[in-house]
Amino acid sequence: MSDRSGPGTAPRPEDTARALLPLVGGAANVTSVANCISRLRLGLADRSRVRDADVRALPGVLGVVEDDTYQVVVGPQAVNAVAAAFGRLVEEKGGGETGQAGQTDTAEELAERGAAIRAANKRRNATPFKLFLRRIANIFVPLIPALIACGIIAGVTGLLRNLGWMEGALPALTAISSGFMSLITVFVGMNAAKEFGGTPVLGGAVAAIIPFAGVADVQVFGTALSPGQGGVLGALGAAVLCAYVERRVRRHMPGTLDVLLTPTIAVLVAGLATVFGLMLAAGALSEAIGAGADWLLGTAGAFAGLVLGGLFLPLVMLGLHQALIPIHTTLIDLEGYTTLLPILSMAGAGQVGAALAVYRRLRHDAGIRATVRSALPAGLLGVGEPLIYGVTLPLGRPFITACAGGAVGGAFVGLMGQLWATTGSTAIGPSGWALFPLVQGSAGIGPAVAVYGGGLVVGYIAGFVLTALFGFPKGAVQAAEAVEEAVAPGSTPG
Incomplete structure (x- = not known):
């Protein structure tokens, strides 16, 4: 025990x-x-x-x-x-x-x-992959609080607009919720330049080219650029290139000229590369990500949800989930919401169900039950680490059945997206019940909330049932309970 x-x-x-x-x-x-x-x-x-x-x-x-x-x-x-x-x-x-x-x-x-x-x-x-993930996290994680705040305000604004309420306040609320997203490339550029050893404001300067309205006057291969083309991926590439050029130039620049020429050369070289190459390449990649997500959920929604929902808890444990942040941000930039996050959130639902089954089956293990009681509120709000490290992972099998419950919940959300309405989140960060204020979808807020709520319920039930049936070795619970009862005060040893 x-x-x-x-x-x-x-x-x-x-x-x-x-x-x-x-x-x-x-x-x-x-x-x-x-x-x-x-x-x-x-x-x-x-x-x-x-x-x-x-x-x-x-x-x-x-x-x-x-x-x-x-x-x-x-x-x-x-x-x-x-x-x-x-x-x-x-x-x-x-x-x-x-x-x-x-x-x-x-x-x-x-x-x-x-x-x-x-x-x-x-x-x-x-390892190169771990370093890459760490750098991605360092660039995007600091932006999450603003993404959450603006996403919630955007959701409230959309709800008020649909209800026809407070119409005079809607332009102000729209400006508040959209201002950050319109300049998110600048913040990505500053963080990326800092992470790769450059000057943050120079990274922000080249990334600011992407949302600048004047790029519409630039012709590249006979085609005019569009403001925002390339999005956060373009900003990431531009800032990393700027940091690289800055470091190389600074090594050879005399100290008296460094303060004038190094930033000028770095911004000019990285800026030209952004305008005449990176915006086109990153724009094509962003469109491919959006089209791929739409195709995946539109043609294989249930299977995609099954795989994504089932694998997310192990990804979180290994830190690999950080690689999804640019994809979420790109989808939000393209479509206004990311369809992946609600599916991935089902992993937490499976774990909540598994924890409830553990609480019910191990009724004589006071320590585990106390841990479940203290960690469950956080799990319901999408913070899964207390349940992972305090309950399911130490017990072994319940972690596997929690992943299976998340897979079932993910399959439900994916299937509903395939047959009825896709469900997404206007920001990244929260999950569980905390995601409800951010939910949006192809058929509006109402169907999206219904699908997401239904997915949570399915994940809870699947995690509970699968853990109750398969989460414990055969006879182990009964044997442990017999020992507990045999040594309990007032019992008579046989």
């Missing part, structure tokens, strides 16, 4: 932080503290000082993920408070605690060991 903490109140964030610090090598071993939606992300000088087994067993910790940082999964409800408390402890203790008795390394020795370990970890994780 699980060794998770039993029923009762969750540990206080301060207690979790205080218990965690010595397990990761003490304050002297911590080089940075940050957090995302559910993980505490720690930069460590010496990875060998971490006591992994003790970290994983710590009450309040749902799992550990290793990447370029050491990531401790504590869940969305606790992560901000734990990160703040942990950061305060590191500042208070400074470099005086090593976390292991008898070690008195100097700062220089610790820095040397940390540098060597970081270099080894970097070599191990620096």
Whole structure:
């Protein structure tokens, strides 16, 4: 049975932080503290000082993920408070605690060991594909809050327009919701240039060519360009090229001329390449992505939904889902919504159903049931990590049946898109119930909401039934319950 903490109140964030610090090598071993939606992300000088087994067993910790940082999964409800408390402890203790008795390394020795370990970890994780995904995430993830905000406002605006309400306010709401999307290429360009070692504002400058209305006066191979042609993919290519040219020019430019000529040459070269090549190529690629998505969901919607919904949880675990961000953004730019996100969201529905089945079947495992209760609200809102690392993945089979439940839900959404109405999201980021304000589709908001809601219900049911039937080894639950009952107070051993 699980060794998770039993029923009762969750540990206080301060207690979790205080218990965690010595397990990761003490304050002297911590080089940075940050957090995302559910993980505490720690930069460590010496990875060998971490006591992994003790970290994983710590009450309040749902799992550990290793990447370029050491990531401790504590869940969305606790992560901000734990990160703040942990950061305060590191500042208070400074470099005086090593976390292991008898070690008195100097700062220089610790820095040397940390540098060597970081270099080894970097070599191990620096495959071209992992680096590509990390860079894609660094470029697009910072844009997600604005995409969510503008997407929700756009959805509300569309609903008001359909109902004929507040017509005087609609132009203002439209401007608020559309302004960011009209200039998203500039933000992509700035982030891309920064990520590839260039000056952010120069990347934004060449990316700004794409939405500029004046490109309609430019003839390329006898055809006029269209403002926005190439979209975020064109902006990405333009900014990366600009950063490359800037770095190369700066190496050979005398210092007295660098401030004048380097940015000028970089913008000119990358700008000409954007106007006379990248906009055409990226525009063709964007149109191919849109046509491919329409064809896939229009002709093989159920099968496509089955595959996408079933594979998304493993993609999230491996970090491969970041590669889909440019595709989502391109579809939103082309069609106003991405049809892939509602299908992928069904993976979370399958996991919620699987967790409910685990809760029902393991009724004598107080630790697992407490974890399900605490993680389920986040799962319903589309934050799946607490359920992944706290419930389904540690149990093994329930993770597989959760993926199968997501596949069934994805197949339902895909089939409805094929037979009735496609369903999409006007922004990326949320899923689960949190996606409802962003839902849009080919037949309007009403059918889209109905299809998406129906998919969630199907995913919940499929995940629950498949886990109840196939999520546990035959006889294992009954044997575990018999042991629990045999040692329970008041029972009579036989």
